[in-house]
Amino acid sequence: MKVSAYLTSPSAQLGLAVGVLMYGSYGLAHHAFGNTGLIALCAFVGIFIPYYSKLSNKLEELINLRSARLSLGRLVRFIPQLLFNIGVFLALVMAGVFPDSSLDALGGVLGIAVVTTCASQGMQYLALAMANREIGDKNRNVLIALSANIVVTAVATVGWPWAKTAFLTFGIGFGLLFFAVGLLSDWRSLVFRRGGVGVFFGTFNPTHRTHLALIRDAIEARGLKKVYLHCTTVPKLHAQALQRGEIRISEYERGMRVYETTERADVHVNYFPTGRKFYEYETRLAMMQAAVADAGLSDVVEVLSLPEAYDKGGFYAVLAHVKRLNKGQPVHGIHGSDLGGMWVRGIYDESGWIYPYPVVRRDKVSATAIRNGATGLTTHKVEQMMEALR
Incomplete structure (x- = not known):
């Protein structure tokens, strides 16, 4: 992969923006802008997030393919992010960004990781649902969702009572919504009129x-x-990618459009999950x-x-x-x-x-x-x- 193609990729830029926002949020909340551990962690998160997103998507698709149950797919998506968030908060504590005791009121590292993951999954679900309805852009909506989640979590670690209450309400509420939609959907597939x-x-x-x-x-x-x-x-x-110049019609073959990516394509996006040829x-x-x-x-x-x-x-x-x-x-x-x-x-x-x-x-x-x-x-x-x- 060319470095220039990676740097101009919307997914990579989204990841880097999340890393920068994470650094700013925790640095400001805990006066830790000079903390080398925080800098290294945020750089890692900024680079790794697009790959994590693809991995979690693949895992969810695999479970869906074999079960057709939304709840199972969402659980499989939830677990990797939970493990990732546990690692992030452990790293923040070990780097001295904030003491372990500051998380006691939030359930410790495990508690804050669970609530953060619930909030993130729920907000991403809403962000994608809005994009599907032509409200905003998919990448921008996800960035807003991730950004809001990072800021709220960072403020919650400061220890302010109102921040703790807002964080727990925000995270648990969005998590319940996310899983309730899936559970109700699976229930309707079994109990129907x-x-x-x-x-x-x-x-x-x-x-x-x-x-x-x-x-x-x-x-x-x-x-x-x-x-x-x-x-x-x-x-x-395809319609959006054609408009942005990320794919084009390379030829017509036996009545079918044959698509190909251009130099403007996002290196992290699978534009042709069902093939390149379309009648x-x-x-x-x-x-x-x-x-x-x-x-x-x-x-x-x-x-x-x-x-x-x-x-x-x-x-x-x-x-x-x-x-x-x-x-x-x-x-x-x-x-x-x-x-x-x-x-x-x-x-x-x-x-x-x-x-x-x-x-x-x-x-x-x-x-x-x-x-x-x-x-x-x-x-x-x-x-x-x-x-x-x-």
């Missing part, structure tokens, strides 16, 4: 046999009268309709096309449209346990009392394999369309 309608969102790049199997199973298991499908127009990650929106829409017809599901499945609503409000807007059409009816959110499926699960949870219908992906059916030429994984009409595009 039968009937109503289902929604199934994704890239559908292209629609394959597992998509159709999920729809059939959900209709039977939940007694659904209708299922609405909607695909992304341009995935939000155009209109093509994917036609393939969805053909697959539904092939599967004999046209009477119970409606393929929606709301590109203007999606471009303004993403799947939140599409889901709001479905709710307006089915007032008073339970809505069931179909999704797989893969990365895209769990991302959609988050949208369901942030959109009201949606009943998730999670399915752990164990088959070997892959849209990536289909795009790369594998046959027999989608319907006959879809394969004919793909062959015509070739």
Whole structure:
């Protein structure tokens, strides 16, 4: 990795900003600007945070893939950060930034680490939820969340009674919110109202046999009268990265966009978690309709096309449209346990009392394999369309 590419990376800059803020907060709170231990620790945190973020994301994705349970994934994300925070506070005490006794009222090193981790996880969840709804930028929101958490924690270590109360209320409150949302979501996936309608969102790049199997199973298991499908127009990650010049379309291949990163790309971001090749929106829409017809599901499945609503409000807007059409009816959110499926699960949870219908992906059916030429994984009409595009 080139040093210049690292230094211009938004994720790296975010990490360095957090390190600087940490140094300023603890240095000011404890008059420790000249403490070499504090300087070294903050430098380490500033450099390490982007790598920690990627690691925790990977761990959560792995657990989600195998369980489709939000609570387990969030617990796995929580534990590494807790261990990291324990190490940070031990290092601060050993470096003499503040005495161990100043943490007694906060439960010692373990107590303050637990509350700090709860607050951090909860605030990051809110920051990302706001970014998903087009309120602020993802990186900037996370920076604000981490910054607020660092400042509040640093002030709490001073020993002021009001700071202790604010810290404990702030941390425990956000932690409970973070885990309560996940627990309620998992509970709704097990205890649900039968009937109503289902929604199934994704890239559908292209629609394959597992998509159709999920729809059939959900209709039977939940007694659904209708299922609405909607695909992304341009995935939000790609739309924003294209706008910022971090990725570009390198070529068109068999009707698909082929993306590549540019020199402005963030070295810590995986821009193509589901592959670099994407059929155009209109093509994917036609393939969805053909697959539904092939599967004999046209009477119970409606393929929606709301590109203007999606471009303004993403799947939140599409889901709001479905709710307006089915007032008073339970809505069931179909999704797989893969990365895209769990991302959609988050949208369901942030959109009201949606009943998730999670399915752990164990088959070997892959849209990536289909795009790369594998046959027999989608319907006959879809394969004919793909062959015509070739």
